[in-house]
Amino acid sequence: MKRQSSQNLRTLSVWAEPRRLMAALAILVMIAATGLGAWSQVRAQSGENTRYAAIVVDAGTGEVLFARHADSRRYPASITKVMTLYLAFEALERGQVSVDDILTVSPLAASQPPSKLGLAAGQTIRLDDAMRATAVRSANDMAVVIAEHIGGSQARFAAMATLKAQELGMTQTRYVNPNGLPDSRQLTSARDLAILARAAMRDYPQYYAYFGQHDWAYEGRGYRNTNGLLHSGNGYDGIKTGFTNASGYNLAASAVRDGRRLIAIVLGGRSSATRNAHVAELMDTGFEVERRRAAGERIQVAQAFFEARGFGIGGPDTGAPVAYASLNGAPTADDEEGQGSNGIAYASLPAAAVPAPTTVAATPPAGYTRATPLPAPVERAAAPPSRPANLTASLNSGVASSSTLNRNAATTTSRPPEPATTRPTAERWSVQVGAFRDETVATEWLTEVNRRFRSQFSNAERNIASAAGWHRSRFTGMTEAAARAACEALDARRVTCMVVRPGG
Numbered sequence: 001m002k003r004q005s006s007q008n009l010r011t012l013s014v015w016a017e018p019r020r021l022m023a024a025l026a027i028l029v030m031i032a033a034t035g036l037g038a039w040s041q042v043r044a045q046s047g048e049n050t051r052y053a054a055i056v057v058d059a060g061t062g063e064v065l066f067a068r069h070a071d072s073r074r075y076p077a078s079i080t081k082v083m084t085l086y087l088a089f090e091a092l093e094r095g096q097v098s099v100d101d102i103l104t105v106s107p108l109a110a111s112q113p114p115s116k117l118g119l120a121a122g123q124t125i126r127l128d129d130a131m132r133a134t135a136v137r138s139a140n141d142m143a144v145v146i147a148e149h150i151g152g153s154q155a156r157f158a159a160m161a162t163l164k165a166q167e168l169g170m171t172q173t174r175y176v177n178p179n180g181l182p183d184s185r186q187l188t189s190a191r192d193l194a195i196l197a198r199a200a201m202r203d204y205p206q207y208y209a210y211f212g213q214h215d216w217a218y219e220g221r222g223y224r225n226t227n228g229l230l231h232s233g234n235g236y237d238g239i240k241t242g243f244t245n246a247s248g249y250n251l252a253a254s255a256v257r258d259g260r261r262l263i264a265i266v267l268g269g270r271s272s273a274t275r276n277a278h279v280a281e282l283m284d285t286g287f288e289v290e291r292r293r294a295a296g297e298r299i300q301v302a303q304a305f306f307e308a309r310g311f312g313i314g315g316p317d318t319g320a321p322v323a324y325a326s327l328n329g330a331p332t333a334d335d336e337e338g339q340g341s342n343g344i345a346y347a348s349l350p351a352a353a354v355p356a357p358t359t360v361a362a363t364p365p366a367g368y369t370r371a372t373p374l375p376a377p378v379e380r381a382a383a384p385p386s387r388p389a390n391l392t393a394s395l396n397s398g399v400a401s402s403s404t405l406n407r408n409a410a411t412t413t414s415r416p417p418e419p420a421t422t423r424p425t426a427e428r429w430s431v432q433v434g435a436f437r438d439e440t441v442a443t444e445w446l447t448e449v450n451r452r453f454r455s456q457f458s459n460a461e462r463n464i465a466s467a468a469g470w471h472r473s474r475f476t477g478m479t480e481a482a483a484r485a486a487c488e489a490l491d492a493r494r495v496t497c498m499v500v501r502p503g504g
Helices: 001-035 036-045 077-093 127-137 140-151 154-168 190-205 207-212 228-232 273-292 302-308 320-327 403-407 439-452 480-492
Strands: 054-058 065-069 102-104 124-126 215-217 221-225 238-243 248-257 261-268 413-415 429-436 461-467 471-478 498-500
Touching: 001 207, 036 102, 054 190, 054 273, 065 190, 065 273, 077 127, 077 140, 077 154, 077 207, 077 238, 077 248, 102 140, 102 207, 124 127, 127 207, 127 215, 140 154, 154 190, 190 207, 190 238, 190 248, 190 261, 207 238, 228 238, 228 273, 238 439, 261 273, 261 320, 273 302, 302 413, 429 439, 429 480, 439 461, 439 471, 471 480, 480 498
Parallel strands: none
Antiparallel strands: 054 065, 054 261, 102 124, 215 221, 238 248, 248 261, 413 461, 429 471, 429 498, 461 471
């Protein structure tokens, strides 16, 4: 009887092994047939946090010290607003907008869900205040106001943002809106967000401090920055939080210690408190790598150092290593962004507790220098000096940055060429209303603007100036006064324009 039982067990084991193989094969077939969604479901059932991704980057050198799911697509949530402000900084530096521009809240902007500043349609706000509300309060309505002011419409601004992302090398990123409210088409990756954060402080250090304001006051009310790490000291000075139900709790953070700057991106946290703790752990480890290297220790592959600390392949998915314990846990009362969810929205400070508005200092972040001064937060900023046309272009099409165009600059040519004696030099000012890769689009836009603003350009000549692959729509042969008056008329109708000096 005993011998028969043993034989039965052996028979069962012979049959069981193929069955296990068949079951494994069935899972692989299911994944191949249904794609990433099925794989995500399998991971979710196994207890893995499928929204998690992280990266740590040396801002000075660009070296990636640590990466986990860094190229996997994720939802950016309110970290989207870093790109919104990046394009605002670009427009400020080019002189296309001023911090004192008066922006009118559109019905679309006013209809945005919290978090928001809450201005009604038709109310106005200075661009400077709208930018501070976007950076500190993470105001969805103000992000739309900025987008409409710079791009003319939310859709056009989203196209500009996507083009800028491609220019910066953000290969996994697409923008649909300027505030990060839920949309399945709006995607990014941890690596892309690190590229964007590094670009913001590299390209516009004079404006980077917008991301580091601890508090901001507006019309008697005070708002505290959603980035809790700013209030902890330890070198943190930016940059942006984010949350939706789909994304989890996101944070792009930057800190400076011992003259070195690191950027850490964590996506998919389960609460703002645990997300912040995890960012702090990653930062501490990154700075330890930097200190040891400075002391002469050879750490060639920083990833191995992180993995030795528990930030390895099995880390956040299983919760086993101590270093990842902070990533688990239920949402807490300090969860700051109720964006597109039923979460807690921002709390306002009582008027009596409102600190003085933080001045955005002109001091660049550590490791970067730039000559352009920061405009005063209240006084109207002087327009920056005009640049050669091959280094500037309208934001109508989200053109390449000055540094990129400088590398590919070519002598500007006009179509059709005009004799220099056509008009006096004093009447060779121009108004540029767009820059496009497609010359046909540039010509059609020039015609459309002329149709809408005939009185402003009745004595001007229409011209397409082309260089470095860009076609600039311009009205030329104007006096300085006429050019500036025309641009003001366009600004009032939210059509982006730029006054170009003679020879520009």
